[in-house]
Structure formats: C-alpha cells, structure tokens
Amino acid sequence: MLTQEMALITQDDLLLPGGRIEIRVAGPTGLSLVAQVLKGHYPLAFGMSKSNAKPPCYPLATQCEIIDFNQLDDDCLGIVLEGQQRVKILSAAQRRDGNWIARTLACNNWQNEPIEGEFELISAALEQFYQVNPALFDLYSDLHLEDATWVSQRWLEVLPLYNRDKQVLVNQPDCHKTMNFVLDLIKSHAGS
Structure with a gap:
C-alpha cells in the first residue's frame, strides 16, 4: 500500500479525472500552498468540502495538476486545475501556515468506455x-x-x-x- 503526501485544496466544487476547474486563490496561505506545489514540494489533491469535518473534505479526492494561472481583477490568483487520478484521503493535518497536507492512496479511475x-x-x-x-x-x-x-x-x-x-x-x-x-x-x- 503505497501512500503519498499531497497538499490539499478543498472547495464546494467537484473535480474528477479529465475535468478542469478554475479556482481563485487569495491570501498568503493559499499562495504559499500554490508555490509549494509549483516548486515540486508536494503533488496537489482537490477535495470536495465537507462541513465541520477533519479533514475538511470527503474521503475521495482527485490528484490534479496546475495547468494555467493568471492574475484576476482583484489581484487574486486564478489557477486552472486538471484532474488526473482519484485518491483516497487516509488522514490529513493542518500545518501552522493554515494549509492542509493529506496522506493519500491512489484509487482506480473509471475505465473509458464508448457511449452507446x-x-x-x-x-x-x-x-x-x-x-x-x-x-x-x-x-x-x-x-x-x-x-x-x-x-x-x-x-x-x-x-x-x-x-x-x-x-x-x-x-x-x-x-x-x-x-x-x-x-x-x-x-x-x-x-x-
């Protein structure tokens, strides 16, 4: 069972393998997390928010890549994420800087099949x-x-x-x- 530590972003949205989403990153905490991912310190997982839970998301998340970014009108950072691989969140801890780091396990993606x-x-x-x-x-x-x-x-x-x-x-x-x-x-x- 090969587990991996990933930086964790949680939002009310769902991102699955092959999907893309543009999110807004604001403040030093979010920007710090993006910087750590871009520097290769951690891969990135995107989880769907779950209220009053630790970790703050449902157990099934998606490992994703940052494929684009731009500065938004309000000087926040807009990043486009592309889902790659389903992962299960086994545990997560919030660091002093406010970011979450999750221990994850890769799950099987759904197999491609034709629409008929x-x-x-x-x-x-x-x-x-x-x-x-x-x-x-x-x-x-x-x-x-x-x-x-x-x-x-x-x-x-x-x-x-x-x-x-x-x-x-x-x-x-x-x-x-x-x-x-x-x-x-x-x-x-x-x-x-």
Whole structure:
C-alpha cells in the first residue's frame, strides 16, 4: 500500500479525472500552498468540502495538476486545475501556515468506455450545456463526448446536487449509475 503526501485544496466544487476547474486563490496561505506545489514540494489533491469535518473534505479526492494561472481583477490568483487520478484521503493535518497536507492512496479511475444507444442523449445534452456556458467550455481544448466516463464525470462536476449525493455516485466502481441518473434527469426534465 503505497501512500503519498499531497497538499490539499478543498472547495464546494467537484473535480474528477479529465475535468478542469478554475479556482481563485487569495491570501498568503493559499499562495504559499500554490508555490509549494509549483516548486515540486508536494503533488496537489482537490477535495470536495465537507462541513465541520477533519479533514475538511470527503474521503475521495482527485490528484490534479496546475495547468494555467493568471492574475484576476482583484489581484487574486486564478489557477486552472486538471484532474488526473482519484485518491483516497487516509488522514490529513493542518500545518501552522493554515494549509492542509493529506496522506493519500491512489484509487482506480473509471475505465473509458464508448457511449452507446440512448445514452448518446447525455453526450448531446452536455455539448449543449457547454455551448450556453462558455466559461466552462473554454477550459477544454478537446471534448471527449464519445467517452461515457468522461461525459458522466463532467455531469457530476456541474450538476447542482448536494455534495453527499455526488459522493454516492463518485464512489461507484464505474460510470454506469451516473449515466443512468443523468439520463433519467434529462428524460424527466424533457417531459415537464
């Protein structure tokens, strides 16, 4: 069991392998964490916030890379993260500087598989969603709309669900439950 220490960023958002998110980093604590990651001191894990918990996130997180950054209008740092690998948070400690360092264990990513049959509706709906949300669309150079895992993970990142409900789907061994959930949601919405 090979564990690894990672710097931990937690937010109310979900980031999964293949996904991208732009986050705002402010203050010396956040900037210090980004600097340590960029200097290669720690890999970076992104976890979905869990209120009043230690560590401050759900146990399943995503190791990610900083793929872009820019200065925002308010002089904060905007960084774009890309999810790479699912990891389980085994433990975490908050350092004196306020940053969290987590002991993690790599988990299996969902395997890529083709979208077929009625599930192609999910892919088409995601493409439409990105067209009306250009800020999200602009994060990606390629959309993998033919891949059921990629499409279902992008839906989990953007659907307005409670974090605990997203975690139920994220903790499945593959994308099938998420695909069925999203398809039922689209069908029920189309019928109303």
